Amino acid sequence: MQEDISDVECLLFPVDPLARAFPHEWKVSLFRRRAKRDADGVFRYECPICKHKFDHLSLEYLHGDHIWPYSLCGETTRENFRVICGSCNSAKSNYIDSVIRSALGSGDFRRMVFDFLKTLENAGNPLMDHRLEDFIGARPEGSPKGQ
């Protein structure tokens, strides 16, 4: 079981759910909790996307990231927080930006969001709750009923 940031960090370093960025302290804290000692004795954090490992000297290269994208109304909360490397961070935002640009105005945006949420729900992700159901509204035609 991986250690997440704790109630203590949330109290000490509170953040507005609508803020654009996570507190720097959350990143440092998650790094400390999850970094594992390698054979050479150095503690390293593994990026959850690319699986590359980073020691504390690379801390500035690691970024607090919204699991559910901020650009898609993802909130800045501990449930939506993870730490990924700079490379994955830019790859992700480039991908999302281009997808959103092409989807906006095409009428496919709601479908795209729905499919994304469904994927999260099927993966057992707790982000799929009534607020997101409200956000996507009625299920697209032909979609299986929820639960």
Ligand SMILES: [Zn+2]
């Ligand atoms: Zn990465």
